[in-house]
Amino acid sequence: MQERIVSEVLVIGSGIAGCVCALTLAEEGVPCTIITAGERLSHGNTELAQGGIVFEAEGDAPSILEQDILTAGWNHNYVKAVRQLCELGPEILQELFINKLKIPFNQRKPGDWYLTKEGGHSLPRILYCDDHTGRNIMECLAKAVSEHPNITVLTKRTAIDVLTTHHHSTHMDFKYSLANSCVGAYVFNEASGEVETLLSRYTVLATGGIGQVYLHTTNTASSIGSGVAMAHRAGAKLLNCEYVQFHPTALYAGKRGGQRFLVSEAVRGEGAVLVDGCGDPFMHRYDERADLAPRDIVTRAIMDVMLKSGEDCVYLDAANNIDKDIAKRFPTITERCKDMGMDITREPIPVVPAAHYFCGGVLADLHGKTTLKRLYAVGECSCTGVHGANRLASTSLLEGLVWGVQSGRDIASRISHSEPMSNKLRDSIRDWVSAGDVHNDDPALINQDWATIRNTMWNYVGISRSTARLHRAFSDLRMLAKNLQDFYKNTPLTKPLIDLFHGCQTAYVVTMSAMRNKESKGCHFRADD
Template identity: 70%
Template sequence: MAMNHFRLQSDALIIGSGIAGSVAALTLADQGRDVILLTAGADLKTGNTSLAQGGIVYRNEQDDPKILEKDIMTAGWRHNYSRAVRHIARKGPEVLKELFLEKYKIPFNQRKPGDWYLTREGGHSMARILYCDDHTGRNIMEVLAEAVEKHPNIRVLTQRTAIDLLTTQHHARHLDFKYNLSNQCVGAYVFNDQVGKVETILSKFTMLATGGIGQIYLHTTNTRGSIGSGLAMAHRAGTRLMNCEYVQFHPTALYGGTKRGERRFLVSEAVRGEGAVLVNSRGERFMPRHDPRADLAPRDIVTRAIMDEMLTSGDDSVYLDCSGIKQDVDKRFPTISERCRKMGLNMAADPIPVVPAAHYFCGGILVDNRGRTTLEQLYAAGECSCTGVHGANRLASTSLLEGMLWGHSAGHDMAMRLNRTSGLSRKLLDSIPDWVPHGIRDEDPALISQDWANIRNTMWNYVGVSRSSNRLNRAFVDLRKLTKNLQDFYRETALSKSIIDLFHGSQTAYIITVAALRNKETKGCHYRID
């Protein structure tokens, strides 16, 4: 191995360690396959999955897959892919039972063994959501991370930032691959933050599970790494994307108590599911004026109602009144209650100030029900993918179920294909070069900080909750110029994690803006005021 070059090989490379990536890795590893699992953080629990409060969709005794299908389609403004919705409604609860209740024994709240508490959230016609108090995602990730770390067939590589997908047509030097009509993904170039070097990771199959895009907005509930890196890499490799204009804003993120640029603390929809109501600064309920479902209307409707209320009143936030919750809020919502206490608020008695924030990406890399993308040998699952389940707006608590189910399906599909094929050929392995460093200039933190401020303000003001042709055209011009300048900057500057993230973030913002500009029709999360 040449000095300063790292070449690794595996059956499958999984980029991202949230619910989708971890379930896929475990599914493959259980079938004897060698898996490399990458995480950008110092451990497996740094992504958005750990922040999920509300819960995960299951089923109750009166439930029927058709009822869940109808609820998902209604919330998604019937822009959903019916086959994917049918798949999650029928198969999702079965796989959840098999994996999370029986195999991994996630500690969901129960009255007695096997008698699960089920809650209801906005858009659901009945209570069908399993939860662990108000930290469901954290509990799921604690269990999955332990299983991953113990598994002998999984190599976990922490503090790794994927730079680019490796494809036969773009990277292979041998002409046989360039003349071939089929383009295949064969791994990725990955930046090792610990040593500041680029690794070449070659694999028969690659899966993107890189999560959301919230950090390209000024206000978001997402973790720092949620910048759409998977979306940007897939787009550059020529993979088909879908529904990228549909960005869901969560109506109730805690207002105050965060520094500029930090993620906002989420106040779960389950709080309204248990009886809390939204009020303005005068203490008046306003949701009944906007929708017959009032405080339990789907998120896009609640978000716009809050923005209207704030614009009309000139207030910086609206308030969540939790006095109508019958349960002990400290026990039912310990994390939220504790966060309020730190701000000097008593959740049970004081109105909680809340504002909308970018929360969930309903679009992404187009995949089928097995997680396959339009690029050969590349899979995607979780928030970076577009399965068609969410359509134009996500139904509450379906995202964890989707990540688990598609992670499981993709893992099985890759394992099945690996059983039938040999690994990458020696000719192909030898023809993929290692990364060639190109820039020598040191990065300038002031420039990076300013570029991020431009991206986040542009996206929040022009490609946010309400959009118009004027706003989107302005965003398009500004982001096109920024993206072009960044490409020059990227070529000239020595590689670092912050440079890679900025490059991916700017491309993601541009992709979403172009999709929003093309779609003239108001639907779900994509709301055109013109």
């Protein structure tokens, strides 16, 4: 008998958005369950965030931040969502992160914050904890979530599919209903090797990004687009999936693919300058904002310099351009470079672009609601419209915070005015049925399929795209998706197999979106536009 777990709300993912949503629900008196694929809550991308989180500068105003976001996003943004972020963000940050959780942001004295400036911002409004802001945020959030009596934390759980009344109910009353509702998820328990049925009145996707479908990325291993893939299969609407932001400055450590260490944009915000192999600055030739231009512009400039020079990287010169104590301001970056034999106080840092942030995702409104009833999406897996065609630096943590709170409050309000899940519905949801027992999940096959996905996405659906490249990617991924579908049906589930299936579907979705959009804008650059 498979285990069935019933909760009021199921939160899938434990980064800033998922944890804040769970905490908000718990504080409103709503019991909830949060699942994470790792052994601990803080194993995702939030923990890696270096630069900081948008707050407010002296002389700042919501309208000024709004204009910066719209400019960076190529005015492809949803203005109402941008306005919500700008108006509510600083207030929520002050209340939850500063007053309540007491996250140790850098300050000269109590309440006198150090604020830095990053690319695309007109004012220094970035609040930070040295260069490990995400780590400090997640330490405080994970502690609060783990200790709250209204929150159940389940670790080493990987969501397979969201459950819906149309797809998974056996009762004709729900099959013939026009409304399709989400009622939880099938979840793989890595410890037991079993699939659990987690039933819930509301489900929140907070699964993070998609960077691992690319050969070079700053993202953690769990960032394979699982939320996007699951929502797509369930019939929820996706939007802007072609807009994948590449961070211009990931530490170059040779041609080997995989996760790359991020060199924060805050380094350029403090004065560091990008230079070519001869030590000559070049960003002024590409944009009047030079090294503080938005990320899409800086990324394409770096690629252009690399292509013209034939070199494998460019360099970020902090040693000759930052007056502050670099090692003290950026201890994590300094230490990582030191481990690789580099002294950034004396020599430039070799950097290359890498897949960093997904600006598209599951369409979500101002409260995080998706087009599938009772399913919410928050954080990087969602598309609220805040980022448009290109994300402004340090807005991702703030979006996760704001929509985490907004979704939690909205769900809590709805639960207080609605009936619990009926026994008829609960009993009609079938448990997971394993389709096969052919044990052919060979690691060599899985690794080869991942290599195909990552190389295809990097070469054909990467920083620069063309009709020919996209058609080649579409053809290759369609064939791989078909083969995986057959493979998936006949092989007992394992976490590597689930991740591969989700990653392939995500790559296919991004490629299809890129094919449909013929216009170059922001992160989506068509070389043949």
